[in-house]
Amino acid sequence: MDLLSLRYFQAVARHQHISRAAQELRVAQPSVSRTISRLEAELGVLLFDRQGRRIRLNEHGVAFLRRVDRAMAELDDARREMADAAGAGLGRVAVAAETLLQLAEVLGVFRAHRPGVKVRLQQASVQSMRRHLAAADIDFALASQPLAGPGLDAVALLREEVFLAVPHGHRLADRDRVRVSELAEEEFVSTRAGHWQRVLLEALFAREGLQPRVVCEGNEAAATPGLIGTGLGIGLMPAVARRALGEHGLVAWARLDTPDAHRTLSLVWRRDAYLSPAAEAFRRIAVDHFMPHSS
Numbered sequence: 001m002d003l004l005s006l007r008y009f010q011a012v013a014r015h016q017h018i019s020r021a022a023q024e025l026r027v028a029q030p031s032v033s034r035t036i037s038r039l040e041a042e043l044g045v046l047l048f049d050r051q052g053r054r055i056r057l058n059e060h061g062v063a064f065l066r067r068v069d070r071a072m073a074e075l076d077d078a079r080r081e082m083a084d085a086a087g088a089g090l091g092r093v094a095v096a097a098e099t100l101l102q103l104a105e106v107l108g109v110f111r112a113h114r115p116g117v118k119v120r121l122q123q124a125s126v127q128s129m130r131r132h133l134a135a136a137d138i139d140f141a142l143a144s145q146p147l148a149g150p151g152l153d154a155v156a157l158l159r160e161e162v163f164l165a166v167p168h169g170h171r172l173a174d175r176d177r178v179r180v181s182e183l184a185e186e187e188f189v190s191t192r193a194g195h196w197q198r199v200l201l202e203a204l205f206a207r208e209g210l211q212p213r214v215v216c217e218g219n220e221a222a223a224t225p226g227l228i229g230t231g232l233g234i235g236l237m238p239a240v241a242r243r244a245l246g247e248h249g250l251v252a253w254a255r256l257d258t259p260d261a262h263r264t265l266s267l268v269w270r271r272d273a274y275l276s277p278a279a280e281a282f283r284r285i286a287v288d289h290f291m292p293h294s295s
Contacts, residue, residue, distance in 0.1 A: 001042055003075075006068050008035045009047070010135060013057055013065045066134075073136030077274035084276050091278030092118035096129045097142035098196055099221055102240065102265065110285045117278045123219075125194045133270055139279045140286075141268040144196035151271050155283075157290035158265040160239040162200060165224075165251040167231045173252040180204050180258055187215040187233040189224055196263055197221060197236050204258060225250050238263055265290070 011021035012032065022029040040046050047061035057065065084091060093110075097103055100123055107119065124132065129141035130149065141147055147154065164183075166172050172182075183205075190212070191197045198217070205212045215233050228235050229250030242253055255261070267286055269275065275283070 001039065003072075005035050005039050006072060008032055009039055010065070010068060010072065012036055012048070012055070013061060014131065014135075016056055018055060069131075069134040069136075073134065073270070073273070076136040080276055081274045091276045092120065093140075093276075093279050093282045094120040094122075094138040095140045095142060095282070096122050096124040096132050096138045098126065098129075098144050099123070101222065103142065106282075106286050106289050109289060110282050113285065114278055114281055126196075127194065129268070133268065136270070136273065139269060139273070139275060140283065142286075143266050143268055144263050145199055147266065147268045152268055153271045154266045154268040155287060156264050156266050157286060159262060160265075162197075162236050162238050162256070162261045162263055163242055164234060164254045164256055165228050165237045165241075166234045166254065167229055168252055169231075170234065170252065172234070172254055175254045177255045177257050180256060181208050181210070183212075183234070184208075184210050186213065188212050189216045189227045189233040189235040190214050191221050191224075192217050192219060195219075195221070197224075200261075200263065201236055204256070204260060207258075207260070236261075 008021070008025065011024050012018060015021045015024065018032050018036075019029055022032045025032065036048070040048075043060075043064070045060045046058060047064055048055045049058045091114075095103065100121055103121065107121075111117070111119070122132075122138075124141075126141075126143055126145055126147055129138070129143060129147060132138045133141055133152065142157075143154075164172070164178055172178055188201065190201055198214075201212050201214075216227055224235050224237060225241065225245055227233070236256075237251075237253075245251070267283065269283070
């Protein structure tokens with residue numbers, strides 16, 4: 001069992017697809033298939049269930065992946081720590097977030113303090129961020145919904161209210177406060193399942209024994225106000241969006257009459273991970289940036 005075999009296994013497990021794993025690894029598909037077969041033969045168990053061209057991790061594969069991720073993360077941490085000790089370069093920081101918008105100002109401050117540090121950003125769902133943390137693909141996750149688990153630490157950066165946004169002229173446009181039960185027949189513009197806005201919307205409705213009617217869903221949360229403004233539907237928007245758009249923008253705003261209408265933005269990292277000086281600086285700058293705006 002060598003490191004290359006384990007890297008191949010991680011890629012196949014991540015994609016649940018031989019061809020996509022081969023594309024990521026930039027090797028021929030038969031090479032990946034042979035490597036996985038040799039690994040399974042060496043371990044004495046099948047790691048994947050196969051049905052035609054489909055391949056999925058089975059219970060043995062899930063257990064093996066958990067330990068492989070942990071071992072490879074330790075090796076990656078060791079390599080980075082030795083590179084920093086040797087003074088090789090200025091370091092790097094890798095961050096995943098559900099939305100990249102709120103990272104812009106933090107990155108501006110960080111790059112001014114640490115010019116030359118390589119920064120890698122990616123947009124990801126909370127489930128994907130959990131996998132990236134476990135595999136040490138990223139130093140930090142910026143999550144707008146709970147991302148807890150064994151071996152993870154987090155700091156809450158910002159807690160903000162989430163408002164109801166409706167088109168001007170809508171029956172609720174002049175209301176200051178609205179009950180969730182009043183929204184049962186409304187049509188919603190929202191993000192895809194798994195994104196924090198959709199998770200919150202479904203949770204608020206579930207508490208009332210309801211299910212929201214979503215007529216538009218996508219990955220571009222920034223497009224939501226414009227779509228609501230056209231009259232396509234109504235939606236949930238955080239306080240930061242209300243401040244950015246202003247009181248007299250594309251939509252009208254109302255408070256939701258529930259204590260749960262808020263989101264908490266948290267910075268999450270692996271508890272035992274090695275954080276380079278650059279990563280430590282990023283965490284400090286992120287906390288300093290957001291904390292004064294907490295409410």
